[in-house]
Amino acid sequence: MNLKGRFDTIFFDADDTLWENEAFFRAAEAQFTELLADYTEPEGVQELLWRKQEDNIPLFGYGSKTYMIGMTDAAVELCGGHLPDRIYHGVKRIITDLAYHEFELMDGVEEVLQALHGRYRLIVATKGDLPEQMNKYRLSGLDKYFHHCEVMENKDEKNYIELARKHDLRPEQLLMIGNSVKSDIAPVVNIGGTAIHIPHEIVWVHEMMDMPESDRIIEVQNIREIVPILL
């Protein structure tokens, strides 16, 4: 499918589309399992952690601070109701390392943005903790290509309708590019927009969903493949 001339604005997901993210969360989970090694077997730790995370996301949103609460909740349970000082400070260190991890752009991102810049209005549409996402955006050095960075509360149909309205677009004028079927692809096509899916090798359990059927979804393997589709 060729989209030349069909859109004037392109929205990009950020985590695991523009820069690496999920791998750092997985590394943090491995450190957490290691930290709790004296209290429990590694099997089941990750699942408990994900369950606690799911409980906290609706209350506190996305990002590493919410993950800190989830890890602390899981640690209290695994330690039998009493959280030793060493474990609490261990959790805090894991989360601090996660929040300030080394920054890593995905392969091909900069050259693609260079090619599209000036031809389209480019907007980052990420979800998560506002200061955390803005910090990553500034660290990325990609702000020179983007018109704006939108940190969304969530990425459901309602949020995308609001996003379109905010940028004077009808939902059918939305073109979203991202790695998550649940957050970047399904809600956008459900409201009449178009989406390009660039899968990432690691998918967070929270984001797992089957690809919906739609002729407004394009699948590519690498971000470089979007250039001939758009120019």
Ligand SMILES: [Mg+2]
């Ligand atoms: Mg993503």
